[in-house]
Structure formats: structure tokens, C-alpha cells
Amino acid sequence: MRNIALIGFGEVGKSFIKLLQIKKDLLPKNTKLKYIIKRDGGIYNKDGLDIDEIIKYTSSNNKIQNHPLWSDISFKDILKNKDVDILIELTSTNIINGEPGYTHIKGALENKINVVTGNKGPILLYYNELKNLALKNNVELKIGCTTGGALPSINVGTKDVLGAQVTEIIGVLNGTTNFILEEMLKNKVEYKDALKKAQDLNIAEKDPSLDVLGIDTGIKMAILSKVIWDVDFEFDKLDIKGITDVKLNDLLLDNFSGKKTKLIGRAFYLNGNFEFEVKPISIDKYHPLYFVDGKNKGVHYKTDILGDITVTGGASSPLNAAAAILRDLLNITK
Ligand SMILES: NC(=O)C1=CN([C@@H]2O[C@H](COP(=O)(O)OP(=O)(O)OC[C@H]3O[C@@H](n4cnc5c(N)ncnc54)[C@H](OP(=O)(O)O)[C@@H]3O)[C@@H](O)[C@H]2O)C=CC1
Ligand SMILES: N[C@@H](CC=O)C(=O)O
Numbered sequence: 409m410r411n412i413a414l415i416g417f418g419e420v421g422k423s424f425i426k427l428l429q430i431k432k433d434l435l436p437k438n439t440k441l442k443y444i445i446k447r448d449g450g451i452y453n454k455d456g457l458d459i460d461e462i463i464k465y466t467s468s469n470n471k472i473q474n475h476p477l478w479s480d481i482s483f484k485d486i487l488k489n490k491d492v493d494i495l496i497e498l499t500s501t502n503i504i505n506g507e508p509g510y511t512h513i514k515g516a517l518e519n520k521i522n523v524v525t526g527n528k529g530p531i532l533l534y535y536n537e538l539k540n541l542a543l544k545n546n547v548e549l550k551i552g553c554t555t556g557g558a559l560p561s562i563n564v565g566t567k568d569v570l571g572a573q574v575t576e577i578i579g580v581l582n583g584t585t586n587f588i589l590e591e592m593l594k595n596k597v598e599y600k601d602a603l604k605k606a607q608d609l610n611i612a613e614k615d616p617s618l619d620v621l622g623i624d625t626g627i628k629m630a631i632l633s634k635v636i637w638d639v640d641f642e643f644d645k646l647d648i649k650g651i652t653d654v655k656l657n658d659l660l661l662d663n664f665s666g667k668k669t670k671l672i673g674r675a676f677y678l679n680g681n682f683e684f685e686v687k688p689i690s691i692d693k694y695h696p697l698y699f700v701d702g703k704n705k706g707v708h709y710k711t712d713i714l715g716d717i718t719v720t721g722g723a724s725s726p727l728n729a730a731a732a733i734l735r736d737l738l739n740i741t742k
Contacts, residue, residue, distance in 0.1 A: 526557070
């Protein structure tokens, strides 16, 4: 039997419970979702929440705060009640101090609760500490959703290249900016209009500056670098540039010469030499990520003995991000 708590009931959290409903047969019998917690309280049932009822309730425009089970419970109650073994952490990303995710993830691991998260802040800032805590407590910390959501970037860059040395990572890892650059060209609009559309589709972060300033790409590239190379760096000092200065005219000129501008992250690591940059680059059709269009993403690994490996797809959307959470959850429960 597996008992789950969900903290963070925004776009991805809501999509996640829809997937729990649709994919319930993939989970072990008697899997129970016991908590859904937001900033100001949550709902709890020690015998397991009725997911069908909650989906029906929230999709009829009812605020979950008006649900009969709503109370002022918080993360502390999860630890106090000691009745779950998996925490799904989907609160907002904060890269200043990682909170509130850091407290939730650390508290869960210390209490021998497995964690699946899409929250990039605590992983960027405290990955080694949290990974060691998970190891010490014999539980899992699953972070596949933090480095491109549905794009299977971490597993390919670690498990699937075992024995090889990854020397370079090249990524188009932000669906919002990739979508914006394509929209600008397709509809001949400047980036602000295209950004509005990305926000309407809920793929941009709540604070879209994380996307358009290149920070989200930088975070994902930095997490991949940490996980794959265990390299130490200060995120603030990394060379990160976004797409806010890209003009429609630049894209039209690119297009004329058969090129596309993409927000590319590149990290290189060999013999202690670490290079890192994120910036818009004009690429031609021979570049491995040239065909990554729309909300899709892609990652290209250069390795010493496995050759070059490219994975593309995994379009950004709350449902796809939730699918990445489900993927990690199933890897724990299998
Ligand atoms: N959207 C996407 O496509 C992707 C998102 N992610 C990451 O997944 C996470 C969730 O994203 P998304 O659902 O879009 O974000 P939202 O902003 O839609 O939701 C965030 C949720 O976190 C809750 N929350 C914030 N602070 C607390 C707190 N102290 N205690 C309890 N709950 C809290 C909010 O509660 P309240 O509503 O009460 O404010 C809200 O329900 C983020 O970290 C994001 O970076 C990762 C990959 C893709
Ligand atoms: N805003 C991100 C989604 C979450 O990682 C993106 O556009 O890819």
C-alpha cells in the first residue's frame, strides 16, 4: 500500500490528480492520496481522498477552500500524522532560498518519506545535501520533472549513459521561449505579444521573467550539470542571457538564410574544466536541436564512448509536467 501527500495544488498539482484518476490502474492497489495542501490550508482524509469527487468538485469552478474537508492543515501535519510514505512537492520555484520547497523536501526525507518534485529551487540550491539525506534515510528523491518536465533528460544523461563520460550538454530546455520565438516569426509579432500567448497556455512560469531572461534554462542546465558531473559553481555567476532583446527582424533575417534562433544552453566539463552559457543562438539545420519546435524541448549529450545522443520532445505544459511526476512516482512504486 502506498500513501501519498501532495503539496502545491497549482497548474501541475491539479493536472497530477487528473493523471492519478486516469492512470490509477498503473499504481499499486490501495494507493491512497491522503493530503492536498496549498499555502493557506488543505484537505485531508486518513482513509484516502476520493479523487473522482475532488476532480468533479474543483472542475465545477468550486474553490477547494470551500470543500467540506478543507481545514488549516499544513505540511507540519503530514510529519505529525506519520501516515504517508511519498510526498509530491509542487510548490512554486524560488531560487533565492529554495523555500518553501526546501523545508518540505528536507523534512520529508528526514522522516523517511520518499519525495517526487518538479520544484527546481531546492534542487538547484541543495541537491547534494538532499540527495545525501535521501541516501542516509533509505528513501528516494526523484527530480526528473525539474530538468525539462516531460523530456527524459536526467535519466538519459545518467542511467542510460552508464560507463560513458558525458563531456558536453546542449539543451533547448524552455518550452515558453522556444514557443515565443516560433510565434514571433509565424505571426510576425514582437516577443511581448507572443509571451502573452504562452502565459495564456500556462506554460510560462507565474513569474515569466524566469523564462524570458533565460533563468529557467539556466536552472535546468545547472541541475543537469550538478547531477551528471557533481560540479560546484555559484549560479549567480553563470553566464545567462535571455530572449528579451531578440527582435522580429533578427528572426526574419535568420529565416531568410535557412536558420532559426533558439535559446540554447551549453555546458562543458572535462578534467575539472567547466564552461557554461545560456544565450539565443542562430543555428542551421545541421544542429541537433534545429527541429525542436513549438513548446518542445531537447537535449544533446556528447559522450566519450557512446557517441552523441539527442532526445527531443516533451512539450511544456502542466499536464506533461504532471506526467513527468507520475513517471517518477511509478519508478518508486514499481
Ligand atoms: N508549469 C509547468 O509546466 C512546470 C512547472 N514546474 C514546477 O512545478 C512547480 C509547480 O508549478 P505550477 O503548478 O505551474 O505552479 P503554480 O504557481 O500554479 O502552483 C504552485 C502551488 O504551490 C502552492 N504553494 C506555494 N507556497 C506554498 C506553501 N508555503 N505551502 C503550500 N503550498 C504552497 C500554491 O498555493 P496557493 O495556490 O495557495 O498559492 C500553488 O498551489 C513549480 O515549482 C514549477 O517551477 C516544473 C516543470 C513544468
Ligand atoms: N516554464 C517552463 C515550464 C516548466 O519548466 C517552460 O516553459 O519550459
